Amino acid sequence: MAAMSDATPQPTSAPATLVARAVPEKVSLDGIEDRWAGAWQERGTYAFDRSKPREQVYSIDTPPPTVSGSLHVGHVFSYTHTDVVARFQRMRGADVFYPMGWDDNGLPTERRVQNYYGVRCDPSLPYVEGFAPPHEGTDGKAVKASEQVPVSRRNFIELCLRLSQEDERQFEALWRRLGLSVDWSMTYQTIGDHARAVAQAAFLRNLARGEAYQAEAPGLWDVTFQTAVAQAELEARDYPGFFHRVAFHRPDGSPVHIETTRPELLPACVALIAHPDDERYQHLFGTTVTSPVFGVELPVLAHHLAEPDKGAGIAMCCTFGDLTDVQWWRELQLPTRSVVGRDGRLHRDTPDWITSEQGRAAYDELAGKTTFSAREAVVAQLRAAGDLDGEPTATQRKANFYEKGDKPLEIVTSRQWYIRNGGRDEDVRAALLARGAELDWNPEFMRVRYENWVGGLTGDWLISRQRFFGVPFPVWYPVGEDGEPDHDHPLVPDQAALPVDPSSDVPAGYTADQRDVPGGFTGDPDIMDTWATSSLTPQIAGGWLADEDLFARVFPMDLRPQAQDIIRTWLFSTVVRSHLEFDELPWRHAAISGFILDPDRKKMSKSKGNVVTPMDLLVEHGSDAVRYWAASAKLGTDAAFEVGQMKIGRRLAIKVLNASKFALSFGDVELDPTLVTNPLDRAMLAGLADVVDGATASLEAYDHTRALELTESFFWTFCDDYLELVKDRAYGADGDEAAAQSARAALGLALDVLLRLFAPVLPFATEEVWSWWRAGSVHRQPWPETDGLRTAAAGADPAVVTAAGGALAALRKVKSEAKVSMRTPIVAVTLALPAALRPGVEAALADVRAAGRVVGPLELADDDVEAPVARAAELGEAEARS
């Protein structure tokens, strides 16, 4: 075999004789994945060449899978879509930047590290060199929280990176077996040093430009995880509750009834609110009422957000029961009377706004209780006071949950970091909507999800979390002589010092012993939300700040592939960061994959027990087969998990091997278009040229399914009709060497193109065949052009193949209906033809006769039929086997 080379013999300019000496006797897909995945790695087939300028690069912002989770069929599905694009672009001549990231930042990883090593992150602890964790491995069960050893954040991150390595190895093995053409020398971790430095640098630059700010404000809070939660992480779920009809009292003692599902917030009530137009409450506006049990005097106010047909039409506004309360509180300038703490329990101290002895006694019974028990207690108190009207009635309400949490979110006031994302600024919102319009969405209809989300933002992006594991905010605060931190004058590090951990590193101008003392400094205790890091994947993967030369060659990137459910989070937040930092889109195209549905049309999920292990799937069906299934589904469309489709893919891959073996079995192959003289051969190549045009246009438009369908359908006709028609001639059975040469050259030229067309979807089978007769990797060949094919086709009409194929089918039908072998000779027959097909059939008559085994007269008759029909056929005796 010749040395590996990326040069391809150009059919038009450099006719080459290729000897098919390496075609195996028996072809098989067995072991093909290991063989070629290994060869690609050894030969650096997919290596990124960083000498190329930006115009010659196609860069992909690969989604980093969560390493602590497990890969499922959906990953295989969507990552295959991306790989098809990568392979196509590479063959089109682009230098493809296709890195792989590992997401090891965030709660799932934190939990896994805790359970695996039996540690928990405590940023107040110092780093311990050479720390050995108490456990290694889970032995099938998690280490109890009480037994977890606290370690410093740096130690925790080190353990996380260590654990991730094992996951990464397994993930990489799967991806290699699937045939992803990733450059495996370029990987990144979202909690690694570089990612932390990028996340911190990007934040500091946002801060310096005023795009990041901190504010003390009511916000959604998860009491289980004890952290603030962003709008994008909310999930509305059904939550059972009860309406309680509760009486407030006017000064004259008459009741005003409200309905509430959260009576435990009664002590936090700051007003009653009804719609300004509501007739029933006009007389109350401007007056006061007294709350039951707690005896606090409250105003009755009007606000348009109060809905007359909800509950009693008049609501109690508490600080804070829901986001409407927050709005009322803000717009009506109401006092803050918070009773629920960050732990989800009512404050221990009795609030000072409850002044009556009776009210304070009532609160004492609630102090320290969870909202759930406090609710029961307040209901009992209301009932005792006679202020509960009737019995509570069950209702199903929607409550906001943190997507990873299982208790409804509370609203508490806290100091948090935000990044401006247009939620509170119409100019920014408009600019970000314009970015969405600028992006090429595939499929197009996904754009509206982005627009809906951006249009519906109600606040800036909350990026701080009160967790311990993650990228810390690179900020300290001076501590005044009064011992209070000065949040308005944060101390920041030099960019060169990043990443820093303010819980252990010391700001410039201070010494370690000044930490947390009056006149000293204190570190910001919070970490960034994982999306604050993930929103920077183009910067992280592209080497921003660390390798500006590389960054300039890959950014802005060409493609963001991702799933549809994280448009509001990952896609949008990445656009925000790039817009703020670079004033441009982070990529030009987005490719949004759908979900995988199980046979019941439900989204595949672990809890349903219907998840198939991807590796098992690849082993059972073969990687090309699984890729075929994935590539058969359009972007943005949910696809069924269909084993049948994989079997078809496997059949196709095997067919590629067998048909190629056959096409190469007629002697030396000369890729010389001038040898193609037969009308049928020319017509076949003309048809193939059309397929190349169609497939190319489809792939350029991110429509891989159309490209595959065109190629596949041509290929089956090629196998079933064309190969049968030219078989005898290619063997030289009729003694006409020029006609045989024409067939062999056409077969070679077609195979050369077909293998390249299939290469993005079936990388293993095509590479296998390529290796039988050509040098180098098919995956480094240029994508097929039509010039050579059109030259060889010499203006022939592809319809000749259709006509001859139709004629052959008619002859086969005669035999099929007579229930005889296809080898049975036809002694005499009349072919009735639509007039339009006659020229085509005549042009290929000798091949039709040979393939149909017509040994006697074959009459052609024009007729008013839709397709060729064989009439008056006389069948001979089946040939004796030799």
Next chain:
RNA sequence: GGGCGAUUGGCUCAGUGGUAGAGCGCCUCGUUCACACCGAGGAGGUCACUGGUUCGAACCCAGUAUCGCCCACCA
């Protein structure tokens, strides 16, 4: 409640104005000199429903139903 997508033969899906398509499955037959992980032939659909536009509608418009998803909905 707002939005997006889907609804085509048993199954999975193509098909954006001109007499319904593919593969699988099914039926019948053949075949082992490329391919039994095979080949040939066949049956099978009033394109969810109701109106409308048009000479003509699976396709365009209006509405309805069902399914999936996104957003909103905590009194």
